[in-house]
Amino acid sequence: MLSELPIHAVLPEIGEALSNSNQLILQAPPGAGKTTVVPLELLNAPWLDGKKIVMLEPRRLAARNAALRMADLLGEAVGQRVGYRIRQETKVSAATRIEVVTEGILTRMLQRDPALEEVGLLIFDEFHERSIHADLGLALALQSQTLLREDLKLVVMSATLNAEALKCVLPDAAVVTSEGRCFPVAYRYLDIRRKQPEAKTVATVTAETITAALKAETGSMLVFLPGVREINAVERALQGALESDTLLAPLYGDLARAAQQHAIAPAPAGRRKVVLATNIAETSLTIDGVRIVVDSGLERFVEYDAASGMNRMRTRMITQDSAVQRAGRAGRTQEGVCYRLWHENKPLVPHARPEILQSDLAPLMLELANWGAIVDELAWVDTPPKHAVDEASSLLISLNMVDASGRITPHGEAALSLGVHPRMAHMLLHAKAQGLGYEAVLLSTLLQERTGFNGTDLGEGMGWLDRSLQSGACGSVLHHAVNVLKKRTGCERSGTVKTDAAGVLTALAYPDRIAKRRARGSERFLLANGKGAVLGDATAFLHDDYLAVAEAGGAGEALRIFHAAALSPSEVESWFKPHIRTDEAVSWNDEAGRVEALRTQRIGAVVLAQSRIDNLSSDLVARGVLDGIRRGGLDLLPWTQKSRALRERVNFVNRHLPETFVPMDDATLLKTLETWLLPYLEGIRDLKGLQKLDLYAILSGLLGWDALQRLDALAPEAVTVPSGSTIRIDYADPGQPVLAVRLQEVFGWERTPTVLEGRMPLMLHLLSPAQRPVQVTKDLASFWREGYAEVRKELRGRYKKHYWPEDPYEAVATAKTKKGMARG
Secondary structure, eight states, rough: OGSGGGGGGGGHHHHHHHHSEEEEEEEEOSSOOOHHHHHHHHOOOOGGGGGEEEEEESSSHHHHHHHHHHHTTSSSTTSEEEEEEETTTTEEEEEEOOOEEEEEHHHHHHHHTTTTTEEEEEEEEGGOOOOOOHHHHHHHHHHHHHHHTTOEEEEEEEOOOHHHHHHHHHHTOEEEEEOOOOOOEEEOOOOSOOOOOOOTHHHHHHHHHHHHHHHOOOOOOEOSSSHHHHHHHHHHHHHTSSTTTTEEEETTTOOOOHHHHHHHHHHOTTTTEEEEOOOOGGSSOOOEEEEEEEOOOOOEEEETTTTTTEEEEEEEOHHHHHHHHHHHHSSSOOOOOEEEOTTTTTTOSSOOOOGGSSOOOOOHHHHHHHHHHOOSOOOOOOOOOHHHHHHHHHHHTTTSBBBBOOOOOHHHHHHTTTTTTTTHHHHHHHHHTTTTTHHHHHHHHHHSSSSOOSSSBBBHHHHHHHHHHHHTTOOOOHHHHHHHHHHHOOOOOOOOOOOHHHHHHHHHHHHGEEEEEESSSSSSETTSSSEEEEEEETTSTTTOOOOOOEEEESSSSSEEEEEEEEHHHHHHHHHHHOEEEEEEEEETTTTTTEEEEEEEETTTTTEEEEOOSSSSSHHHHHHHHHHHHHHHHHGGSOHHHHHHHHHHHHHHHHHHHHTTTTSSSHHHHTTTTHTTTTGOOOOOOBBHOOOOOOOHHHHHHHHHHHHHHHHHHOOOOOOEOOOSOOOOOOOOOOOEEEEEEGGGGGGTTSSSEEEETTEEEEEEEEEEEOEEEEESOHHHHHHHHHHHHHHHHHHHHOOOSSOOSSSSTTTTTSSOOOHHHHHH
């Protein structure tokens, strides 16, 4: 009975809290009765003053059944004092005082009347599910309460709440906690010897568990599966395996209303029921007679992938709080048992990430533009991520729904009135203007509803959906969805359906996903957003080089295309001119080794056409050469030993006496190409022309006459040794210059020669007649005293024709042999 529910114990506390405050946080476990009892109890509160109560439910089925239950408790039909508004269905009247709403309905109400003049109380039920609509609705309601309606009362309630996080945005809220009522539940875990099922195998393991549990236990059963595909698979597996007294009933969001009601209704007397459900049955629903729960431990969810700009359907393990909610279904009315298809020691994540942190925020940002606020002006339980906000804002600007300052445009207002994703709205509005409104309705339905179409080609899907609608084969849910869109857009079927327009229509919704085949015969495509994609169906679009991609996903570098439509080059050119950018670029072609100028037409990363540009100005050509040098490096230039040596001498001096000369290191020369090289590139456009440059003259001119004289003094290019030879100094190592010279040519030198005006001795590499180092030293005098005798002994034996005196100081320096010396 209603009077026996645990929530009744705290009703006085709830009433007092709302009499003294306009904000309340209510924590009440499953089965406490908060969803049905609290709105009815507060309906006659004096502070309500005859205004309405609006309660937000995150799921349509829960919203409808909460309204039905409350109406039943009042002894009325739904739509009188208690009604509901959900997507594609409304049951309210002038007498309605309690409205249960879902999805974007509350947001629509706030946008139409920011003060909510007819509403006295807003209730956010099951807030722990953290739908993006609930987060947005709460943020808008809080601003409305602050700026327009101080008397508007807000209640946030759920079985599991982070009260501390909520208190940050509801600072004036009282917190009331209700005890739950749950009968004991026994747990049965997966045998540790069995592998935990994945999405591909979960249907088989679940069907086995259901069969065993029905034999071992009494009562009806609620089975949690990740999605419709698995529900259908389990249903097929159980056909013929159940006793005649056992009914099988699927339960998911897009199921027809009659089938949903059949699933949640009590089993007929003498029979039991097995309900195969998604996580739609986790909260706010009580299925009478259920005392067995089979929990697959999996759920399917939509995650927005910012990297690809697409939503991806994923399957994951449920969180700990979801596992608690599911198990609690077995103990609502009596002792129960929960079969968990995972190992007992497997840890679960405590809570799921809120939708607002992992969703496409384009719809939210359009709502905010219409509201006239930016993200930072509102109070959020979790602030929307900046990268997702920026990406959504860029999309809306590209669709002309908001301007650069964030204000909504007339096109954005028209799009918002359609109640669909901004991409779909953009398509519908433009298609209607071009006489393709009904076709756009078909495509929008295909992309937003579960239609049962599994093909890749959306053109084929539109034809299939139209035929199904005309024959009545697609069911009432799809008929209703199509009719709602037709009514909102004013588009009706007229004549033959133009399924060949699917590509244009898809591209209107997803201009950033216009795709071009990478190579003839390839299954790989490049999308306008820069992402790679590959056809999931190799037999589709064999002769089409352009596609408009609506859905792609999967792991890895390239996305897998699931739904797309063919485009022709002429359609791209005629329909998407505003998105086509023409670039004229002069650049260096690495492969050809020359400057090329190209005129490129592109949509994002997709190149539509390219042509060469002739008769370029010499300045553009020269700058194209510089571009090639920057990319290929200075090695493209014709360096001689003399020009390299000049750079090395400059770099050596600057290393030890900073800023003495203009820097000539690689990084600086590449950065300043316009300064020192550009003036010499007249008439040069390829590698062959570059080879004619005199880099020594160019760099000498960069230094200037005075600096060259100073360079010769600090870092001479060569040194004259006692034999009379002029030997080049090697400055390749800026830390230590080297003089490599034959030992016999430095007889008579008493000290090591120096550079930097005497500051640094050279490193001498004293060579044998065969040009091999026999000694490396910076202290020549020490070598003559301590090392020469040993070196002389070795060299005399190996090079007998050469002159090896005992006293290197008095000896004659020479580059000749003994015979050569004798000849004079």
